[in-house]
Each structure stands twice: as C-alpha cells, then as structure tokens.
Amino acid sequence: MSFSVEAARELFPALNANHQGTIQTFLDGPGGAQLPQTVLQAMNDYFIKGNSNLGGAFASSKHTEEVVERGREQAKTLLNAASANNIVFDANMTSLTFKLSRAISRDWQPNDEILVSALDHYSNVSSWQQAAADKGVTVHQVNIDPTNCNLDYAHLESLLNSNTRLLALTHASNTSGSIVDLQRVIAKAKSVGAMIYVDAVHYVPHRLVDVQQLGCDFLLCSAYKFFGPHLGIAYVADPWLEQLKPYKVAPATNLGPGRFETGTQSFSAIAGMSAAVDYLAHWNPQQNKRAALVASFEQFAAHEQALSQHFLERLAAHPKVTLYGEKTLHRLHMRTATFSMRWPSIPPQQIAAMLGEHNIATWYGHFYAQGMMEQLGLMDKGGVLRVGFMHYNTHQEVDRLWDLLDKFCS
Secondary structure, eight states, X not given: OOOOHHHHXXXXXXXXXXXXXXXXXXXXXXXXXXXXXXXXXXXXXXXXXXXXXXXXXXXXXXXXXXXHHHHHHHHHHHHTOSOGGGEEEESOHHHHHHHHHHHHGGGOOTTOEEEEETTSOGGGTHHHHHHHHHHTOEXXXXXXXXXXXXXXXXXXXXXOOTTEEEEEEESBOTTTOBBOOHHHHHHHHHHTTOEEEEEOTTTTTTSOOOHHHHTOSEEEEEGGGTTSOSOEEEEEOTTHHHHSOOOOOTTSOOSGGGGGOOSOOOHHHHHHHHHHHHHHHTTSOOSSHHHHXXXXXXXXXXXXXXXXXXXXXXXXXXXXXXXXSOOOGGGGGGBOSEEEEEOSSSOHHHHXXXXXXXXXXXXXXXXXXXXXXXXXXXXXXXXXXXXXOOTTOOHHHHHHHHHHHHHHOO
C-alpha cells in the first residue's frame, strides 16, 4: 500500500471528527501529533488483556513482559539501534534527560566544560545547566545564526576544546524547523573526546533517524510526536548502558535498560508506541521493517516539502511578515515543515486565537526555546505564531490557513 495523504487521513479519527459543524484543521503537529486508530486500539487492547506489572507468574504479567520486549524491538528498528537493550523508556524526554544528566555528570570535575545550544528546547539545556551547577562545571551556550535560525556552526567549533565533556544538541528545532547537520558536529565533538547527547523529538516525525550512522552516545525522542502516546524513548549507546551509575532504588535491576527505568512504566503507552511504528512502516510492506520505514519516510518528506513549498508561495504575498528559519525553496531539505512567524502589528496570541475560533489549531509563544527567543529579542514580546505540517496535512489546509490570514491580518 503506497502512501497518499487521503488514505492516511482516513486512519486518524481526530482528522475526521466534526467539531462545531466543521472538521478541525490540525496545524499544531510540533506540539503533538494526532493518533491513528490502530494506536488507540493497541492501548485499549493492553488493558483489555489485563493490566499487570512485570515479573509475575501469571498470564497478564507475562503479556506485559511481551509488550515491553516488543516495544524495545520496535524502537530499536525505528532508530536503528544495535540492540533492543539500548532502548530506555520513561514518561517523556524531559524526565529522561533530567535523569540521565545526573548519571552522566557524576564524575564531572570543576575544570570540565559542556556545550548546550540556543537552538534547543530547554529540556536539553536546563537539565545540563543544573547538573553543571552541582559540579562546578562551566557551561557554554552555542548561538544561533539569526539569518536562518539554525546553529552557528563556527561558534560551536570555536567553543570545542579538550576540556569539553559533553555536547547537548537538537537534531531539529521545534520552533524554526531548522535541521542541524549532526554528522558534521558529531565528528568535531568526537575529535576532542566529547560525549554527544541528541534531542531528536522534533526530528523523528519528519525524518528517519539512524543512531549508528550518526555515532551519537545518546538520542532521545517522544512517541506523542510521531503519532503515538506520551512516552519518552532514549537510545543509550554501549558502553554507557552498563558503565553509567544511575540513581535508582536499591533492589531494582542493575542490568540492561531496566537500570534507568525507575518505577512502573506506562505499559499501555509502550503498546501504543509499537503500533505507531507499525503505522509508519505499513505504507511499504516489506519483510524488513527498517527498509519499509526508509521508504515511508521518503514519501512523508516529499509530501511535507511540497506542503512547505506551497506555504512559502502563499507567504510571499505578505512581505511584512517575518519568517524565522530557512526561507528559500532550494533549501527545504534543511528544515522540517514547521514555520514560526510574526506580523508587525498583531501579537501572535491574537492571531492564534482568531485561527482557533475558525477551528484551525496552531500555537503561539516561546515553545521552551528560550535561548532562541532571547537571542531574537522575542522572549518578552509574545514569541511567535507557529504552524506545523505533518504528512497527514493537505494543500487545502494550507490554503484555508492563508485565506484566513489574508482576510484578518492584511
């Protein structure tokens, strides 16, 4: 079954639900995607078969163990990890990062340095700043390039040195949509012996990740961004899986990914995440699921780039609107279909409220990208209006958005 946006939309109940007499237009994908029916059913099925914890000598507990094992295999395939044991689950990416930052920073010394970036969501900044403060470690923040709201690569490379212990960096900005050239950055960071911690939350719904090709030490994502439920996923490379000393309850396992999974996990969410990976792969049924995912994501990216081109063509009629991020059509491969804008005299909140009254879902504000907003001088000015397209969005929805913006914001 080859991908088509019409076929995809049929699988998502929320995209076809009547709201106040109209079908809602979801252009809020960067804040969380809608879920296909198969994901909802998988979560429901888990509870129907019995809600039990791990380790019991009875059927529902054994079923839970199967759900977790399959979940690790599914996440392994999605990220192309070497082993399912490299996959760790928790409530969300932020919780995982605070947890992992404490284990990673245990042996930091006062002369050490770490790098964070102004491009990042602050879940991948504050966690490290606070861990560094505990250890007396110096934190440097890499600037963005204001011309395209991507990373200032020259600034990053100027900060790397033999004292750099860790580089925490996003794969794609949740605000500007800018995609970071991670392979370039990782090669530079590895040359000075730094550990690489990647936030791929915004990247994973739009492009397929390959952690082995990247060579990163850690990579995190969230299932609710790639058409699943709220669940944080961490890839922890060898040898850190066994070498790090996590903060944990004494009797808990000290083997494998369970070392980092404090407390009872959301087993229904793990089941839903597995179903989300199946959904992503089902457009190109092949014996090898990873190959199916590669083909699916190529189709998703092509459709999203066509939406981006149409969006930018409509934006061209509004020369007074400021767009933050890549603006040229020949560089669409360097951004996701996520666009942040400001009008010269209308606050973002007011525009988002107007669109919401017409059943178009968008977001406004800073999106926890505090460093970017501060560098752009927008933190205390209401931030930006953010519009984000997923592979289930249509050209007609782009037009519906701009028709309203043309009418109310001209």
